[in-house]
Amino acid sequence: MSALPPPEAAELVYREAQYLDAQRWDDWLALYRDDAEFWMPAWKDAHALTESPDREVSLIYYSARAGLEDRVWRVRSGLSVASLVLPRTAHAISGVLLADGAPEGMLELRSTWTCHVYEVERAAQHVFFGRYEHRLRNDSGRWLIAAKKIVLMNDRIPTMIDFYCV
Amino acid sequence: MQSAGDIERLIDHRPRESVFRVHRDAFRSEAVFELEMQRIFEGSWIYVGHASQLPQPHDYLCSWIGRRPVVLMRAADGSLGCFINSCRHKGALVCHGGRGNAKAHVCRYHGWAYDSSGRNVAIKARAQAAYPEAFDAESHDLVRVPRFGEYRGFLFASLADGVAPLEGYLGDARVFIDLVVDQSAQGIELLPGNVSYTYRANWKLQLENTLDAYHLTSVHPSYFRLLDRRAAMGERRDVAPAVWQGRAGRELETEMGSFGFEQGHALVWTKAPVERHPLYAGLAELERRVGALRADWMLRTRQFCLFPNLQLGSSAALQMRVIRPLAVDLTEMTTYCVAPVGESAEARRQRLRQYEDFYNPSGLATPDDTATYEDCQEGFRSGELEWQQGTMRGTGAMRAGADEHARELGIAPATSMHGAFDTADETVYHSVYLAWQRLLARGAPR
Numbered sequence: 005m006s007a008l009p010p011p012e013a014a015e016l017v018y019r020e021a022q023y024l025d026a027q028r029w030d031d032w033l034a035l036y037r038d039d040a041e042f043w044m045p046a047w048k049d050a051h052a053l054t055e056s057p058d059r060e061v062s063l064i065y066y067s068a069r070a071g072l073e074d075r076v077w078r079v080r081s082g083l084s085v086a087s088l089v090l091p092r093t094a095h096a097i098s099g100v101l102l103a104d105g106a107p108e109g110m111l112e113l114r115s116t117w118t119c120h121v122y123e124v125e126r127a128a129q130h131v132f133f134g135r136y137e138h139r140l141r142n143d144s145g146r147w148l149i150a151a152k153k154i155v156l157m158n159d160r161i162p163t164m165i166d167f168y169c170v
Numbered sequence: 171m172q173s174a175g176d177i178e179r180l181i182d183h184r185p186r187e188s189v190f191r192v193h194r195d196a197f198r199s200e201a202v203f204e205l206e207m208q209r210i211f212e213g214s215w216i217y218v219g220h221a222s223q224l225p226q227p228h229d230y231l232c233s234w235i236g237r238r239p240v241v242l243m244r245a246a247d248g249s250l251g252c253f254i255n256s257c258r259h260k261g262a263l264v265c266h267g268g269r270g271n272a273k274a275h276v277c278r279y280h281g282w283a284y285d286s287s288g289r290n291v292a293i294k295a296r297a298q299a300a301y302p303e304a305f306d307a308e309s310h311d312l313v314r315v316p317r318f319g320e321y322r323g324f325l326f327a328s329l330a331d332g333v334a335p336l337e338g339y340l341g342d343a344r345v346f347i348d349l350v351v352d353q354s355a356q357g358i359e360l361l362p363g364n365v366s367y368t369y370r371a372n373w374k375l376q377l378e379n380t381l382d383a384y385h386l387t388s389v390h391p392s393y394f395r396l397l398d399r400r401a402a403m404g405e406r407r408d409v410a411p412a413v414w415q416g417r418a419g420r421e422l423e424t425e426m427g428s429f430g431f432e433q434g435h436a437l438v439w440t441k442a443p444v445e446r447h448p449l450y451a452g453l454a455e456l457e458r459r460v461g462a463l464r465a466d467w468m469l470r471t472r473q474f475c476l477f478p479n480l481q482l483g484s485s486a487a488l489q490m491r492v493i494r495p496l497a498v499d500l501t502e503m504t505t506y507c508v509a510p511v512g513e514s515a516e517a518r519r520q521r522l523r524q525y526e527d528f529y530n531p532s533g534l535a536t537p538d539d540t541a542t543y544e545d546c547q548e549g550f551r552s553g554e555l556e557w558q559q560g561t562m563r564g565t566g567a568m569r570a571g572a573d574e575h576a577r578e579l580g581i582a583p584a585t586s587m588h589g590a591f592d593t594a595d596e597t598v599y600h601s602v603y604l605a606w607q608r609l610l611a612r613g614a615p616r
């Protein structure tokens with residue numbers, strides 16, 4: 005099998021980033037299955053991540069898309085002072101490749117990401133970067149995200165981090 | 171900012187007129203920050219680590235005392251030591267990487283080696299060195315931090331040899347450490363997973379905010395409304411119900427109180443619904459083990475600040491925060507999810523989800539706090555002679571000494587306050603700032 009994913013699967017990864025940067029939250033959510041797992045583990049030491057969201061600390065962990073819907077609700081609510089003026093973000097994704105070990109009917113994708121974050125009110129900027137692991141499942145001819153793991157490399161976080169800048 | 175008078179002017183405290191005000195220079199003056207580093211962080215006791223982070227012989231943990239890099243090491247005999255993390259030869263860091271295990275620490279520069287008791291065990295090519303007698307006469311061991319002590323796993327150190335004994339510095343803080351440690355017969359553990367963040371504001375904004383019941387409804391409505399939203403969605407199996415979930419936000423939190431201690435430690439407590447508390451399922455056993463009174467206190471919401479840099483929060487979960495000031499307007503936070511050893515897998519999962527939701531810099535509440543600290547720091551550019559108006563709420567409900575809640579715990583705070591939740595007491599800061607001022611003034615020329 006080629007290491008390059010089917011074009012429509014790779015496209016989903018790029019499209020996800022595009023929706024986040026455009027703040028098209030509903031379109032973004034629609035890329036996820038209802039039971040999608042969303043996980044950004046914490047680091048345990050220089051090169052080891054936490055392995056079990058049930059026993060160890062994660063930066064973000066949701067076992068279903070409803071957790072992401074909560075997040076979107078919060079940034080739209082006008083009730084979160086940290087989200088009143090969202091930063092401008094620009095994701096860049098590269099090296100989207102297939103990985104082995106996907107169950108039947110699924111694809112495992114690996115990629116590298118950066119997200120440039122510009123805080124409009126403070127005219128300040130920083131960059132988050134890391135790796136993505138997407139598990140996609142084909143539901144009646146359409147690929148959807150069944151699980152996404154975000155590895156955040158620079159984990160001393162300047163003030164805050166949220167779903168739209170990882 | 172050198173004289174005692176300068177330091178006195180940072181607080182306007184006129185008890186007879188019920189006035190207590192803190193000057194904004196406390197948060198924005200480089201000179202104040204320098205004094206805080208010298209006389210508080212590097213001149214008094216501070217929290218440096220937890221014994222469970224270095225359980226085995228030869229384990230080590232890098233930490234900080236103010237601006238000084240230190241390393242905690244467990245020697246072959248199991249004893250703990252605290253050392254300045256700097257090679258005696260040329261000053262390079264000796265221990266790296268946060269934590270680990272090593273029988274010997276070899277300096278990366280010229281290979282001087284130290285064992286886990288801090289002793290110098292090798293100076294590379296010493297026999298050929300033609301060192302003078304004066305060199306041989308010197309100690310080449312790592313420099314031991316003058317004062318170091320433990321209370322139930324919590325490790326404290328001081329660079330000041332003459333500082334008062336640890337027991338006196340902790341005082342009644344021990345009661346609130348006990349309320350955390352005794353949640354399980356096997357004690358507590360810090361769950362794996364590093365979380366650290368910085369914010370662009372003064373360290374005391376974090377100190378205050380933890381004790382601030384007033385901000386909850388204005389800074390965190392998105393979190394509490396989200397809990398209501400989840401509750402209204404029926405059975406959301408993907409998230410464990412939070413402590414306050416389905417309780418119309420915080421309206422059932424009717425009672426609050428605070429204690430301020432002479433050493434600068436402070437506590438705010440509230441009575442919150444307990445049914446969703448991770449300890450609730452094991453309440454009967456807990457009451458048998460620690461008594462009904464202390465079990466009740468374990469289930470109360472408690473925000474405890476151990477002055478100056480340790481915070482133990484018990485609300486949505488059990489959290490430990492360590493404050494490390496980097497500059498007058500920049501602070502690093504390291505935060506830990508704390509859990510009783512041996513709790514059920516289900517309770518552990520519920521604890522983690524509540525912890526991550528509320529406390530993480532990637533969560534649904536802490537970013538709203540840190541964003542407001544940064545707002546404050548920007549606003550502090552407001553010019554001369556400006557006084558904060560944030561330390562007088564609750565004055566009429568505050569009393570000197572112990573109230574009935576303090577007495578039942580057997581503690582002797584400098585101030586106590588008890589009232590309706592909406593009182594949102596701010597007098598709890600008085601003891602904090604008086605201790606802060608006393609430490610700053612120590613040794614200042616008059």
